[in-house]
Amino acid sequence: MRGTPDDPDDLVGxxxxxxxxxxxxxxxxxxxxxxxxxxxxxxxxxxxxxxxxAGLGVGRGDxxxxxxxxxxxxxxxxxxxxxxxxxxxxxxxxxxELDGEHVLAHSGARLAVTTDEFRDLLESIAPATAVERVLxxxxxxxGTETAGTGTVGTATGAPSGGTGELPANIQxxxxxxxxPKGCVLPQRYWTTLARGLVTDFPHIGADDTVLTAQPFHxxxxxxxxxxxxxxxxRLVVLDGFHxxxxxxxxxxxxxxxxxxxxxxPTLLLRMPPEPDDTRHRVRAVSASAIPAELHAELERRWxxxxxxxxxxxxxxSDLRMPPDExxxxxxxxxxxxxxPGREVMVADGHGRPVPRGExxxxxxxxxxxxxxxxxxxxxxxxxxxxxxxxxxxxxxxDADGRVFFVGRTKDMIRRSxxxxxAEEVERALLxxxxxxxxxxxxxxxxxxxxEVKAWVVPATGTGxxxxxxxxxxxxxxxxxPAELAAFCAGKLAAFKVPRYWAVVDSLPMxxxxxxxxxxxxxxxxxxxxxCYDSREGRWR
Numbered sequence: 001m002r003g004t005p006d007d008p009d010d011l012v013g014x015x016x017x018x019x020x021x022x023x024x025x026x027x028x029x030x031x032x033x034x035x036x037x038x039x040x041x042x043x044x045x046x047x048x049x050x051x052x053x054a055g056l057g058v059g060r061g062d063x064x065x066x067x068x069x070x071x072x073x074x075x076x077x078x079x080x081x082x083x084x085x086x087x088x089x090x091x092x093x094x095x096x097e098l099d100g101e102h103v104l105a106h107s108g109a110r111l112a113v114t115t116d117e118f119r120d121l122l123e124s125i126a127p128a129t130a131v132e133r134v135l136x137x138x139x140x141x142x143g144t145e146t147a148g149t150g151t152v153g154t155a156t157g158a159p160s161g162g163t164g165e166l167p168a169n170i171q172x173x174x175x176x177x178x179x180p181k182g183c184v185l186p187q188r189y190w191t192t193l194a195r196g197l198v199t200d201f202p203h204i205g206a207d208d209t210v211l212t213a214q215p216f217h218x219x220x221x222x223x224x225x226x227x228x229x230x231x232x233x234r235l236v237v238l239d240g241f242h243x244x245x246x247x248x249x250x251x252x253x254x255x256x257x258x259x260x261x262x263x264x265p266t267l268l269l270r271m272p273p274e275p276d277d278t279r280h281r282v283r284a285v286s287a288s289a290i291p292a293e294l295h296a297e298l299e300r301r302w303x304x305x306x307x308x309x310x311x312x313x314x315x316x317s318d319l320r321m322p323p324d325e326x327x328x329x330x331x332x333x334x335x336x337x338x339x340p341g342r343e344v345m346v347a348d349g350h351g352r353p354v355p356r357g358e359x360x361x362x363x364x365x366x367x368x369x370x371x372x373x374x375x376x377x378x379x380x381x382x383x384x385x386x387x388x389x390x391x392x393x394x395x396x397x398d399a400d401g402r403v404f405f406v407g408r409t410k411d412m413i414r415r416s417x418x419x420x421x422a423e424e425v426e427r428a429l430l431x432x433x434x435x436x437x438x439x440x441x442x443x444x445x446x447x448x449x450x451e452v453k454a455w456v457v458p459a460t461g462t463g464x465x466x467x468x469x470x471x472x473x474x475x476x477x478x479x480x481p482a483e484l485a486a487f488c489a490g491k492l493a494a495f496k497v498p499r500y501w502a503v504v505d506s507l508p509m510x511x512x513x514x515x516x517x518x519x520x521x522x523x524x525x526x527x528x529x530x531c532y533d534s535r536e537g538r539w540r
Contacts, residue, residue: 015046114135
């Protein structure tokens with residue numbers, strides 16, 4: 001099924017439609033630099049980059065790695081590559097030699113575009129990959145590297161028609177449980193996501209101003225760009241998420257809707273209340289994994305409803321809380337109902353639906369999802385069952401079809417025959433006023449199979465790293481692990497209370513503001529060395 005000029009199924013159609021319908025309307029504002037673009041200017045700059053890339057031989061199917069911070073050239077290059085039928089490979093700006101090499105080599109990118117900040121890094125990595133050239137955005141903008149220098153691909157010109165299923169991205173996952181995998185995302189992935197946010201809640205339109213604070217190499221700013229092109233809404237791009245100034249920017253730009261996820265809601269609540277907290281134009285906030293115990297407080301603090309939303313890099317936007325049901329489910333952890341174009345099933349280990357109310361794995365299917373994992377047929381086969389995508393999340397579905405999150409299948413701890421959802425223990429810890437962030441993992445234990453280990457970041461002050469004995473001397477700014485264990489014992493069954501405790505300055509995070517659990521599980525040496533052992537009442 002192809003899109004129409006008024007309802008495109010590809011990014012090129014979105015861009016052309018926006019430039020034709022709202023040429024003089026402000027499309028983008030980049031907060032850090034003050035740069036502003038109308039929709040007509042976005043189209044013109046996109047065409048200029050497309051011409052420069054085509055001059056280098058970039059054409060349909062070619063993969064181009066882009067390593068840029070939150071600056072206009074990132075979305076412009078993305079749209080330019082889409083116009084050529086080429087594929088964007090976003091590179092995390094936190095990556096260094098090994099993780100950067102993995103993405104470049106695995107993706108098969110033959111051209112990399114960056115700035116002087118990362119050029120040396122990419123050039124040092126390039127010999128171990130298929131990358132033939134590393135250029136800066138200034139090189140492309142001036143055309144100094146596009147003439148008489150050979151090609152990095154076989155140019156085929158701009159594709160015409162039926163481009164919705166052409167790959168637009170090889171988008172690498174955040175790697176919360178293992179090495180990042182490259183999701184092959186078609187152009188229809190982005191138009192499906194944008195369309196759902198316009199035709200369904202939150203019904204974004206041309207009078208809206210939306211805001212994004214995540215890095216552009218993550219999917220959120222990209223689908224916000226697609227949303228703006230589809231709806232005519234103005235997009236404000238921050239250089240990153242800064243809890244102390246976030247709501248100031250929301251008020252300054254008259255933002256009417258934004259999306260956040262991970263630790264962002266908790267970190268915002270940690271900021272001191274201000275007289276202007278409820279003085280803004282926001283009509284709704286969408287967020288993933290809203291801490292259930294903080295949901296009502298978030299709404300009271302800023303005087304606006306927060307709506308749960310569920311999605312994945314592999315699948316896009318999948319579940320959301322309908323506005324007419326919101327009030328009855330605040331603080332319940334309910335994910336809502338399927339988004340437009342999505343079907344949902346809660347299934348057993350054989351892919352069969354479980355009875356309503358029983359726990360199973362959340363499965364999804366529908367239009368605009370990833371084609372599969374790049375160059376990973378076995379991983380792709382494991383991810384799909386009979387056309388359904390296996391999310392790896394445990395959930396229940398009530399009698400009326402609403403979905404409730406339970407935990408990650410890969411984030412369950414098996415202790416003395418009991419299953420423990422790490423997320424449940426983390427939620428309990430975050431209710432303690434002395435805890436800013438927490439992560440819970442399982443560690444091997446000869447007697448019980450696994451024991452529960454908690455990593456805790458103090459709410460104020462700083463921790464001292466894994467050696468908790470020193471942390472115990474930092475005074476009231478650092479929570480006492482023995483007191484935390486007692487606190488958990490009052491909230492959870494005894495078998496769920498962590499035995500081992502580490503007080504740290506920070507946790508390794510993905511760009512989706514989730515804890516990189518894989519990094520916590522790959523510590524060298526004894527995983528409980530330097531931890532407080534609440535069973536033995538001593539530091540190990």
